[in-house]
Amino acid sequence: xxxxxxxxxxxxxxxxxxxxxxxxxxxxxxxxxxxxxxxxxxxxxxxxxxxxxxxxxxxxxxxxxxxxxxxxxxxxxxxxxxxxxxxxxxxxxxxxxxxxxxxxxxxxxxxxxxxxxxxxxxxxxxxxxxxxxxxxxxxxxxxxxxxxxxxxxxxxxxxxxxxxxxxxxxxxxxxxxxxxxxxxxxxxxxxxxxxxxxxxxxxxxxxxxxxxxxxxxxxxxxxxxxxxxxxxxxxxxxxxxxxxxxxxxxxxxxxxxxxxxxxxxxxxxxxxxxxxxxxxxxxxxxxxxxxxxxxxxxxxxxxxxxxxxxxxxxxxxxxx
Amino acid sequence: xxxxxxxxxxxxxxxxxxxxxxxxxxxxxxxxxxxxxxxxxxxxxxxxxxxxxxxxxxxxxxxxxxxxxxxxxxxxxxxxxxxxxxxxxxxxxxxxxxxxxxxxxxxxxxxxxxxxxxxxxxxxxxxxxxxxxxxxxxxxxxxxxxxxxxxxxxxxxxxxxxxxxxxxxxxxxxxxxxxxxxxxxxxxxxxxxxxxxxxxxxxxxxxxxxxxxxxxxxxxxxxxxxxxxxxxxxxxxxxxxxxxxxxxxxxxxxxxxxxxxxxxxxxxxxxxxxxxxxxxxxxxxxxxxxxxxxxxxxxxxxxxxxxxxxxxxxxxxxxx
Numbered sequence: 234x235x236x237x238x239x240x241x242x243x244x245x246x247x248x249x250x251x252x253x254x255x256x257x258x259x260x261x262x263x264x265x266x267x268x269x270x271x272x273x274x275x276x277x278x279x280x281x282x283x284x285x286x287x288x289x290x291x292x293x294x295x296x297x298x299x300x301x302x303x304x305x306x307x308x309x310x311x312x313x314x315x316x317x318x319x320x321x322x323x324x325x326x327x328x329x330x331x332x333x334x335x336x337x338x339x340x341x342x343x344x345x346x347x348x349x350x351x352x353x354x355x356x357x358x359x360x361x362x363x364x365x366x367x368x369x370x371x372x373x374x375x376x377x378x379x380x381x382x383x384x385x386x387x388x389x390x391x392x393x394x395x396x397x398x399x400x401x402x403x404x405x406x407x408x409x410x411x412x413x414x415x416x417x418x419x420x421x422x423x424x425x426x427x428x429x430x431x432x433x434x435x436x437x438x439x440x441x442x443x444x445x446x447x448x449x450x451x452x453x454x455x456x457x458x459x460x461x462x463x464x465x466x467x468x469x470x471x472x473x474x475x476x477x478x479x480x481x482x483x484x485x486x487x488x489x490x491x492x493x494x495x496x497x498x499x500x501x502x503x504x505x506x507x508x509x510x511x512x513x514x515x516x517x518x519x520x521x522x523x524x525x526x527x528x529x530x531x532x533x534x535x536x537x538x539x540x541x542x543x544x545x546x547x548x549x550x551x552x553x
Numbered sequence: 554x555x556x557x558x559x560x561x562x563x564x565x566x567x568x569x570x571x572x573x574x575x576x577x578x579x580x581x582x583x584x585x586x587x588x589x590x591x592x593x594x595x596x597x598x599x600x601x602x603x604x605x606x607x608x609x610x611x612x613x614x615x616x617x618x619x620x621x622x623x624x625x626x627x628x629x630x631x632x633x634x635x636x637x638x639x640x641x642x643x644x645x646x647x648x649x650x651x652x653x654x655x656x657x658x659x660x661x662x663x664x665x666x667x668x669x670x671x672x673x674x675x676x677x678x679x680x681x682x683x684x685x686x687x688x689x690x691x692x693x694x695x696x697x698x699x700x701x702x703x704x705x706x707x708x709x710x711x712x713x714x715x716x717x718x719x720x721x722x723x724x725x726x727x728x729x730x731x732x733x734x735x736x737x738x739x740x741x742x743x744x745x746x747x748x749x750x751x752x753x754x755x756x757x758x759x760x761x762x763x764x765x766x767x768x769x770x771x772x773x774x775x776x777x778x779x780x781x782x783x784x785x786x787x788x789x790x791x792x793x794x795x796x797x798x799x800x801x802x803x804x805x806x807x808x809x810x811x812x813x814x815x816x817x818x819x820x821x822x823x824x825x826x827x828x829x830x831x832x833x834x835x836x837x838x839x840x841x842x843x844x845x846x847x848x849x850x851x852x853x854x855x856x857x858x859x860x861x862x863x864x865x866x867x868x869x870x871x872x873x
Contacts, residue, residue, distance in 0.1 A: 317657065
């Protein structure tokens with residue numbers, strides 16, 4: 234396997250992104266994998282700051298995630314949630330006991346003025362994660378989903394309303410004044426970056442908040458580092474989450490091409506290569522017309538070997 | 554039984570105070586019992602505001618407290634604490650899962666700007682408590698224990714250090730600018746108060762912060778409402794907690810008389826009647842010399858009937 238000479242930066246949302254990150258972590262030498270996590274779906278709940286994408290990535294790389302559902306923790310229990318329900322408190326966000334320990338520890342650190350970056354790095358160490366995991370920013374950015382039922386904070390849309398209200402747009406509260414996480418900015422400025430992988434995460438609520446933050450996408454484009462993206466839509470369906478439903482509601486074609494077109498329109502010239510599944514091989518000409526190379530491979534990551542294989546394809550593409 | 558015509562106000566710390574409050578709650582008609590709780594040993598931990606005395610009173614009156622230890626909840630579990638320990642987080646404060654639900658719900662309410670008074674009242678309702686339970690203030694007051702090992706926040710002294718460092722004094726951070734809880738102030742100003750009972754709680758860290766707050770003791774004295782106190786020291790020992798150890802370290806006589814003298818010196822003219830246990834009957838003349846009437850009765854509250862009997866004695870004393 235040919236590996237990029239410099240460090241590799243992955244942009245990740247939750248479950249799908251974390252799977253590819255795990256594959257990358259297996260294939261790259263220690264110290265070479267850097268992961269920027271979306272914080273647009275972070276939220277404040279019961280006095281805690283909850284960071285679902287950061288935690289999914291850390292739990293996955295730490296080997297403690299629930300292997301069935303992809304998020305949350307293996308062997309989780311639900312004592313606190315049951316007591317919250319008895320109190321008549323909001324219990325729509327399913328907080329497990331072990332997961333709560335993470336949120337409480339983070340809340341304690343944040344309360345004493347530690348940055349989210351430092352808390353994330355420390356949590357990674359405590360979980361034995363060797364990859365460098367960063368929030369996209371230390372400043373709060375919060376995704377708001379514009380729906381037929383009104384504007385909803387992301388977790389209200391995603392968990393409480395179970396993605397039912399039809400979507401007509403998104404906004405990212407705070408994105409105008411948030412600074413890119415300093416280590417990410419330094420990585421881009423270093424000239425050493427070997428490549429960027431946009432994980433198969435939701436384009437609208439996982440990737441857009443990151444790329445739109447603090448001119449991050451222009452910074453990446455100007456650095457001339459190779460950038461590839463893996464399609465989160467396979468055979469017209471999202472493997473996880475509401476991406477396909479959102480695309481239909483936004484009147485976008487529910488295909489990998491639809492995702493590529495969204496990226497090409499929003500971030501012209503950024504993505505060199507778009508990776509699609511074998512089942513979408515016929516979409517290649519349409520995606521090439523958007524100015525991207527197309528790589529056709531197996532993108533469905535069920536087993537560890539699937540994650541490693543897709544990671545290998547991505548890493549070799551960055552060396553071309 | 555003769556009852557005061559107006560509402561009765563109890564000043565309570567944790568376990569001992571909560572026991573007498575439960576007796577008072579059994580004996581008084583609905584709406585007549587008001588309880589001011591010490592918040593000097595509240596503290597911030599893992600991003601939460603923890604209010605041990607308020608919670609002990611609410612759990613006791615709500616019938617859900619742990620009957621063996623007097624604090625915490627019956628049927629408690631410890632999943633989150635185990636996970637915090639795995640993370641390597643501070644785990645010296647023993648947070649149970651059910652108890653955590655209270656703290657989390659409170660944290661959520663406080664984060665949205667609800668006062669501690671309103672949160673406490675709402676929590677009381679959710680737990681089926683009919684007595685009115687108030688924090689002594691909505692402003693933070695934090696007891697600092699001055700020890701041979703340096704100044705320690707109360708819970709660090711009490712739980713983390715298990716009261717080991719010898720004590721030479723106390724201060725109440727914030728007490729100079731904290732306002733008495735508004736409903737308590739209104740109750741004192743109403744002229745309707747039927748009496749005040751200082752529960753058998755720690756004089757230094759449970760009762761002093763309350764009485765020294767916002768001239769509360771002068772307000773009570775000037776209102777000419779009958780005030781009695783129940784000795785928290787019986788036969789030279791504290792039934793619970795470090796009161797006796799503190800008195801020895803402060804070179805005070807470790808007796809009910811020592812407590813009465815402390816109150817008489819700090820709050821001259823406030824307490825009309827001092828209630829001591831049968832085993833301390835011989836102390837009556839010394840306490841009378843401090844300007845207080847003395848009532849000798851059974852003050853050890855093991856069973857529900859003990860609590861009710863002591864409550865009855867106190868309520869009848871307020872009618873004399």
